[in-house]
Amino acid sequence: MTDVLVIGGGVVGLSIAYELARSDADVQLIDRGDLGREASWAGAGILPPVNAATALHPYDQLRALSFALHAQWAARLQDETGIDNGYRRCGALYVARTAGEAAALRGMYLTFREEQVAIEQVAPGVVSELEPALTTERFRAAYDVPEECQLRNPRYLRALIAACQRYGVALSPQVAAEDFVVRGDRLEGVRTSGGMLQAKRYCLASGAWTEQLLRRLEIPSGIFPIRGQMLLYRCPQQVFTRVLNEGNRYLVAREDGYVLAGSTEEEVGFDTRTTAVGLAELRAFAEALVPSLASATLEKSWAGLRPATFDGLPYLGRIPTLCNAFVAAGHFRSGLYLSPGTAVLMSQLLRDEPPTIDLAPFRIGRG
Numbered sequence: 001m002t003d004v005l006v007i008g009g010g011v012v013g014l015s016i017a018y019e020l021a022r023s024d025a026d027v028q029l030i031d032r033g034d035l036g037r038e039a040s041w042a043g044a045g046i047l048p049p050v051n052a053a054t055a056l057h058p059y060d061q062l063r064a065l066s067f068a069l070h071a072q073w074a075a076r077l078q079d080e081t082g083i084d085n086g087y088r089r090c091g092a093l094y095v096a097r098t099a100g101e102a103a104a105l106r107g108m109y110l111t112f113r114e115e116q117v118a119i120e121q122v123a124p125g126v127v128s129e130l131e132p133a134l135t136t137e138r139f140r141a142a143y144d145v146p147e148e149c150q151l152r153n154p155r156y157l158r159a160l161i162a163a164c165q166r167y168g169v170a171l172s173p174q175v176a177a178e179d180f181v182v183r184g185d186r187l188e189g190v191r192t193s194g195g196m197l198q199a200k201r202y203c204l205a206s207g208a209w210t211e212q213l214l215r216r217l218e219i220p221s222g223i224f225p226i227r228g229q230m231l232l233y234r235c236p237q238q239v240f241t242r243v244l245n246e247g248n249r250y251l252v253a254r255e256d257g258y259v260l261a262g263s264t265e266e267e268v269g270f271d272t273r274t275t276a277v278g279l280a281e282l283r284a285f286a287e288a289l290v291p292s293l294a295s296a297t298l299e300k301s302w303a304g305l306r307p308a309t310f311d312g313l314p315y316l317g318r319i320p321t322l323c324n325a326f327v328a329a330g331h332f333r334s335g336l337y338l339s340p341g342t343a344v345l346m347s348q349l350l351r352d353e354p355p356t357i358d359l360a361p362f363r364i365g366r367g
C-alpha cells in the first residue's frame with residue numbers, strides 16, 4: 001500500500017511529496033486540476049531574509065529554515081532535473097511615499113536591526129543611484145535589504161514535478177478528492193473523481209480549498225481565499241535588479257526583462273478572475289514607481305487565491321481526531337517561501353520523526 005497520499009499539487013504538496021520520496025517513502029499525489037497551476041503558479045516568488053540565530057518564535061524558525069533551504073534546494077533541483085528555478089539573491093528596496101508607509105518601514109527597520117538582518121537606510125536623494133529606473137519623485141523613506149532573494153515560481157514548480165517523477169512519486173493530475181471514509185480514529189480512504197484511493201497516511205495540502213475538505217471531516221478551520229491579481233510587463237532588457245516594495249505592493253524584475261507588478265488583496269471567495277479596477281490600480285502603482293514601464297509591453301495578467309488563515313499562521317500537523325491524517329495549508333502570502341521548511345517538517349511528522357521545530361502554534365483545530 002502507498003505510504004502517503006498527498007492531496008493537492010501546489011508548491012506545498014509537491015514539496016512534501018518530493019521530500020518524502022527522497023526519504024524512500026512510496027508517495028502518490030493527486031490534484032483536481034493540472035499540477036502547480038493555482039496560487040503557487042500565480043505568486044511572485046519573493047523570499048525576504050531572516051536570521052536563523054535570532055528567530056525565536058516557531059514561525060520565524062520556519063521562515064529561517066526555509067530561507068536556508070531555498071539555496072540548497074535550488075542547487076539540488078538543478079542537479080536532479082537540469083531546471084534552474086531562478087533562485088537569486090537580488091536584494092530589495094523598500095520605499096515609502098506617505099507618512100503611514102514611512103512609519104511602517106521604520107518599524108520594519110527596527111525589527112530587522114533587532115534580528116540582525118542586514119538593512120540600510122537610504123537617503124532620499126541616493127535612491128535613484130541604487131536603481132536608476134525608479135521615479136525621481138522624492139521618497140519619504142527608503143531602505144536597502146541586500147539579502148532578499150527571488151525565485152521564478154513556474155520554474156520552481158516544473159523542477160519539483162520533474163524531481164518527484166525522478167524519485168518515483170505517482171503524480172495524478174485531474175483527480176479530485178471528494179469525500180473521506182473514516183473508521184474510528186482512522187482515515188480508511190479517499191473517494192476521488194477517479195475512484196477510491198487508500199494509503200497508510202494522508203496529507204491534505206489543498207491550499208485555499210483545504211477548508212472544504214476539512215469540513216467533510218467535521219474539522220473547523222479558519223482557512224479562506226484572498227485573491228491577488230498580478231500584471232506582467234515585458235521590457236527589452238532588465239530595467240532594475242532589486243525587488244521594489246511599497247506598502248504591500250511590489251515590482252519584481254526577472255533577468256530576461258519581465259517585470260511582475262503585484263498585488264491586490266481581495267476577499268471575493270473562490271473567484272480567480274482579474275478585474276479592470278484591480279489591474280488599473282496595479283498599472284498606476286507600477287508606472288508611478290518605474291516610469292519606463294509605461295512604454296513596456298503589457299504581456300498578461302492573472303489572479304490567484306492565497307490560502308489565508310484567521311491568525312496568519314499556517315496549519316501544520318495531524319488532524320486531532322484521526323491518527324493517520326495530516327494538514328499542511330494556509331501559508332497565505334508566503335507559501336512559496338515556506339515550502340521547503342514545511343516539506344521537511346511534514347516529512348518528519350509523516351515518518352514518525354519528531355519535528356525539529358515546535359509545531360504547537362500551527363496545530364489543527366486551534367482558535
Ligand SMILES: Cc1cc2nc3c(=O)[nH]c(=O)nc-3n(C[C@H](O)[C@H](O)[C@H](O)COP(=O)(O)OP(=O)(O)OC[C@H]3O[C@@H](n4cnc5c(N)ncnc54)[C@H](O)[C@@H]3O)c2cc1C
Binds near residue numbers: 040045305
Ligand atoms: C498574486 C500572488 C502573489 C504571491 N506572491 C508570493 C511571494 O512572492 N512569495 C511567497 O512565498 N508566496 C507568495 N504567494 C503565496 C503563495 O503563492 C501561496 O501561499 C502558495 O502558493 C500556497 O501553496 P499551496 O500549495 O498551499 O496552494 P495552491 O498552489 O493553491 O495549491 C493547492 C492545490 O490543491 C488542489 N486542490 C484543491 N482542492 C483539491 C481537491 N479536492 N482534490 C485534489 N486537489 C485539490 C488545487 O487544484 C491546487 O493545485 C502569492 C500568492 C498570490 C496569489
